[in-house]
Amino acid sequence: MSDPHPVVHPNRGLRRMIALARPRGARFALGVLLGALATGSGVALLSVAAWLLATAATHPPITALSVAVVATRALGVSRGVTRYLERLVTHDAAFRTLADVRVRVYERLAHSEPVRRFRSGDLVSRLVNDTDATQDLLVRGLTPPLVSVVTGGAVVALGTALLVPGGLLLAAGLLLAGLAVPLFAAALGRAPGRRQAAARGELSTTLVDTLYGAPDLVAYGAMERAVQRVERADAELTRVAERDAVLLGFGAGASALVAGGTVWGTLLLGVAAVEGGTLGAIPMAVLVLTALAAFEIVAPLPAVAARLGAVRAAGTRLFDVLDTEPVVRGGGSERTVPEGDLPLRVRGLRVRYGPDEPWALDGVDLDLGPGRRIAVLGPSGSGKSTLAAVLFRFRDPDAGTVELGGVDITAYPVDEVRGAVSGVPQDPHIFASTLRENLRLARPGADDAELWAALERARLAEDVRETMPEGLDTEVGAHGARLSGGMRRRLALARALLAAPRILVLDEPTTHLDPDARDAVLADLLAASEGCATLLITHDLAGLERMDEIYVIVDGRVLQHGPHTDLLSRDGWYRRAHGLPDLPGQGLRAVR
């Protein structure tokens, strides 16, 4: 169903996500430095304190301790302060990066217009979430491991300076706990993750079936069986999860073992070295307590693996969309749409959404003369919306011609066509802004009088005046949620009228409305489009008698066309759609 696109290698998804964040590298490096200072302060506090105690135990003069005392107090303060600053700096850098990434992603989308993907709201919101995953990448995916590398390196250097085998042991312990254990735990968790996802999917399916289908189940006395199915799925999921718990405890156990083992090892090495005379008792205390505190450095790392995995998946999905080539050619020429009459002439138009897909439009001929109004009628899935997509320049014809003023539309720049052909696309979007902003999309320079005139023509002005005291400044809410379904349709229509295209294309402008609202909106829409070349795409029969001509499209082909009364007096799809019996003598059976 999706457009052909190159497959992105999963790892490249992550690398390209990181590349998106590169412009903010300096801020981000500052964040890592502050993070390292914070984590380092925590470890250094115990190291210095160990030195302080070990030295104090030799009862030196107070001056010998003064530096350590000051350092200890300073470290006590610096950890909290630098951690706080680190979080502010990295979040700020992440937000700045997010602005860059969003703009890059958006520009790419505006260029390639993968409009078919926009038919699914879920896909779009996932795309947006994937874009926003860059934030997560910086704050939780990259900063912690980099901080760990810097502080871990410093601690190992200190350890090695005190006692070489001790430093090496510390390095081994940190690598194990910070890298090997998380990676191995993640690998170990993959199979349980898959198993549980499958079981959860089954549970979810049965549950959704049971809840959505509840009325049917209850009416047919089948609820009990459905619940038993859910129960079985739940038992399976629980069984899998209980069994997998045995595997998933590994990470916690191994981390604790490595940390404890390393402390024990340094203790053993330290005691042996002191006994052998290669290490003083004071540095030995420092070494052991440093090792004890050091595992705080790697504590955040197990969570990073999962985080990076999620970001990588997000990146792969994101670039999958971003790498889509524009589906529409053209735009190279400077040709402008001619003045005067602008006839639309479609001949042999064929469109499909992929080489293996069936033809969505399969040889359509259609004419729309100046000032005429035609309807394209067909059941859902008949391909009529693909026609709108071609006219709005979301799609190129795969074969055949679409001529605007005698010139093929692909010869004009895309926006030149859209200046002449516009209207109400399928599911027009109402932006979470004011009425004014929503209207002015169609004509940015329009003054209030023009906006009111458009509302008037769409028969929305009265409603606005009566129910919205803030008039054009009324916020309409996300997706126009504060408007009724009918008002949203009228707003989309007003916007289309304001754009004043020379050919008005209306793609299912009344869908999802109840019959009364549908009839009212349709009547007003037909009144408003009087005298304007109009192409109405619809699946229902209301208002068709007012159109000059009707094209019936089924399975991508024009089955019938002609004026309403003509079609009604002929046997065929249109007549049957009106519930009229076949004409006598045709030999088809009528119902009762």
Next chain:
Amino acid sequence: MRPLDPRLVRAARAVRTHLAVTVACGVAVTGLVLAQAWLLARVIAGTHAGEGLTELSGAITAVAVVALVRAALAYGAEAAALHSAARAKSQLRRRLIAHVTGVRVTGSPESAPGERGPGPVWLSGRTDPDDEGAGTPRAGELATLATRGLDALDDYFARYLPQLVLAVLVPLAVLFVVARADWISALVIALTVPLIPVFMALVGWHTQARTRRQWRLLNRLGGHFLDVVEGLPTLAVFRRAKAQAAIIRRITDEHRHATMGTLRVAFLSAFVLELLSTLAVALVAVEIGLRLMYGMLDYETALLVLVLAPEAYLPLREVGARFHASMEGVAAAEQVFAVLDEKPPGRAGPLSEAALRTGARALVRPCRDGCAAPRIRFDAVSLTYPGRTALALSEVSLVIRPGRGLLLTGPSGSGKSSLLALLLRFAEPTGGTILVERPSGEGGAPLEHVPVERWRELIAWVPQHPYLFDDTVLDNIRLGRPDASVSEVRRAAELAEAHDFVSALPQGYGTRLGERGARLSAGQRQRVALARAFLRDSPIVLLDEPTAHLDPDNAAAVRTAVARLLEGRTGVVVAHDTGWSDLVDETVRIESGRIGAMT
């Protein structure tokens, strides 16, 4: 939100076991923390005093043993926690399912025998005339809650609760040990540990207030990008798509400003935690260092205090770090409890024996073998949906005669579907009565005295948007009669004009229909639903807008099948227009919940 919801403990037995195990592990871990500190202090001080491997080997070996036991405990506690989390989730899930479906589920304490629980219908969209009939409106939400929502409890059980236990035990134990060694250090710890939760609560409260003040702004700015991307096709149609990039940058920057303002306050809570815990350790270190120097303390004790001091704060920091992730799980559990607390509307308590007897008498035996259907009389029936004030039906009186067809017409929202909901017992009248009588008129009883299941056995219902399950065609048709034979199903499909397209499917009647019957067109789904009704072969059929939104070819097929289904049965057809009047015996128009003219 409380850290430990008592309802959660009560609701799931697995939680109680888990709590016991967790506390036991917590006590053991606390003991090991103390032992490790003491052993480290002993060995380091011993080395300082000139002792070698031989003298210290016992203590060093003990350190290894402590490490091993701690690792084993960490592993065991996590595995056990995930295990109990799986059980607890299952127990909560089953209670939820039992509650919303009204079906008793194994292992759920809900619902006494006899009268059913609330049943699924109180959250059914079908009883709502404004709704297009999308089934249970909250189904998606509930399904997500029962699966992914509850999964957030893993973190709560496996990471948060254990740390919470440690956050209580460890500071107390540390304080006790340190107090015996050095009371000044103990005082520092005793003063700072309680300050941490207090400050964190204060900061959290302040942050919340600030976020709430900015909520609308943050929400608007945060949603802008999604809004623009969703609207891209619309922007493109008006040639405004490319102009939006600059606006996206501006709004995202505004969002950053606003959010950073909130974060500066929100991060203070972690700042307080880190600052107090580190500063306290630093103060303790300096204090014992100086006392050690003046000989007021021995080295081993000083080391013990130094190693233990950070341990007092560690679990607190862990709890803080886990708090938000874990609270998602608690929030999911609270949502489950909120659903469990919802009481269904309608009659409470089981029916009396006598009532059930009159109800049963009113019914003629279940009707597969050609018995007559009852007569149904609406006597001034009114219906108000819970939470609404408007009457969906207002004093409706009409008679549905056995074996006759009745067409209900009227504009949308007029109450047609509500009438069907009453007949299906998806809703109960809030005024008046529905009487069920034998055809002769004797033995009448209020419909509510008839056991629901027995009543529904008399009815076949073809909704406007029938729900098909992700199952085979065969099982979808057999919904009401799971024991029906293949040839019976086939016969029903033929009557419903469904046999031809079903045979054309790759595996015929064995073809799985996909989520919500996605494999089929709307007209084909309607015909599968009609086949269900034919197979059920019940004396009463209810049809809701059978051909709305269908193309003419499908509509004609459905119409043929409906005509066949109405033959010899009591039929109620709900339709927006009067195009069905030639198939029925009488037509009733409903407007605004009232009966109009009868024809």
